Amino acid sequence: MIVDVILGLAAAGVIWFAAGFRVIRQFERGVLFRFGRVSEAVRGPGLTRIHPGMDRLRKVNMQIVTMPVPAQDGITRDNVTVRVDAVVYFKVVDPVRATVDVQDYMSAVGQVAQTSLRSIIGKSDLDDLLSNRERLNQGLELLIDSPAVGWGVHIDRVEIKDVALPESMKRSMSRQAEAERERRARVISADGELQASEKLALAAARMSDNPAALQLRLLETVVEVAAEKNSTLVLPFPVELLRFLETGTEHLGLRSRPPGATNSAPASSDDDQKLALGTP
Numbered sequence: 001m002i003v004d005v006i007l008g009l010a011a012a013g014v015i016w017f018a019a020g021f022r023v024i025r026q027f028e029r030g031v032l033f034r035f036g037r038v039s040e041a042v043r044g045p046g047l048t049r050i051h052p053g054m055d056r057l058r059k060v061n062m063q064i065v066t067m068p069v070p071a072q073d074g075i076t077r078d079n080v081t082v083r084v085d086a087v088v089y090f091k092v093v094d095p096v097r098a099t100v101d102v103q104d105y106m107s108a109v110g111q112v113a114q115t116s117l118r119s120i121i122g123k124s125d126l127d128d129l130l131s132n133r134e135r136l137n138q139g140l141e142l143l144i145d146s147p148a149v150g151w152g153v154h155i156d157r158v159e160i161k162d163v164a165l166p167e168s169m170k171r172s173m174s175r176q177a178e179a180e181r182e183r184r185a186r187v188i189s190a191d192g193e194l195q196a197s198e199k200l201a202l203a204a205a206r207m208s209d210n211p212a213a214l215q216l217r218l219l220e221t222v223v224e225v226a227a228e229k230n231s232t233l234v235l236p237f238p239v240e241l242l243r244f245l246e247t248g249t250e251h252l253g254l255r256s257r258p259p260g261a262t263n264s265a266p267a268s269s270d271d272d273q274k275l276a277l278g279t280p
Contacts, residue, residue, distance in 0.1 A: 074121030094152030116143035
C-alpha cells in the first residue's frame with residue numbers, strides 16, 4: 001500500500017516536472033508571472049522551464065507587425081472632403097511593458113493611429129496630401145510613436161496609402177491639368193515660332209547680301225518639288241527680274257518726260273469739245 005502511494009507520488013512528480021517545460025521560438029520572448037507578479041527577467045528563445053501551478057508564461061512576438069489603418073474621412077485645411085487610409089509598421093521593444101502597462105497593445109496602436117490620421121488630415125492642405133506625403137508620413141509617425149513608447153512599442157514607419165477624392169473634385173482637377181497642358185503647349189509653340197522667325201530673318205538678310213545664294217535656294221526648292229513625282233511643276237517668277245523691270249520702267253519714264261511737264265492733261269480746244277458733243 002505504501003509502495004503504491006510512493007509510486008503514485010513519484011509518477012505525479014515526474015508529470016509535474018515534465019509539464020513545466022516550454023519552448024520559446026526565436027522571434028519570441030517570454031514574460032514569467034509567479035503568483036501574478038513578474039518575478040524574473042525576460043526568458044529568451046529556446047527550452048525553458050516553469051513551475052506549473054505557480055508560474056504563468058506569456059509569450060510576446062518581437063517581429064515587425066504590419067497593421068492597416070482603416071480609411072478615415074476628414075476635411076482638409078482648405079475645406080476639401082477626403083478619405084485617407086494608411087499602414088503602420090511597428091514592433092515590441094520591451095516585452096514586460098507591452099504585457100503589463102497596456103491591456104492590448106495591438107488595439108491601442110490601431111486606435112491611436114486612426115486618431116492621428118484624422119488629425120493629420122485636418123492640419124494639411126489637399127496639395128500636401130497628394131504631393132508631399134513624405135513629410136506627412138514623418139509627422140504621422142511622431143504622433144503615433146509618442147504614446148506608443150510608454151507601451152514598450154516602437155513605430156518603425158507609417159505610410160499613407162491612398163487619398164480618395166470626391167468625383168466633383170476629380171473633374172475640377174482634370175480640367176485644371178488640361179488647361180495647364182494647353183497653356184504649356186501654346187507657350188512652346190509660340191517660342192518655336194519666335195525662334196523660327198528669327199532664323200528666317202537672319203537667313204533672308206544673308207541671302208539679300210548674296211543674290212547667288214537666293215538662286216541656289218530656288219534651285220534646291222525646284223529639285224525638292226520635282227522629287228515628289230508631281231504632274232505639275234510650278235516655277236516661281238524670279239524676284240530679281242521684277243526688280244530689274246521696275247527699275248528700267250522708272251528710268252524710261254523719266255527720260256521721255258519733257259522738262260517742266262506736269263501730269264495734268266492739256267486743255268482741249270472748242271472744236272474738239274464740239275466734236276465730242278456731236279455739234280457742227
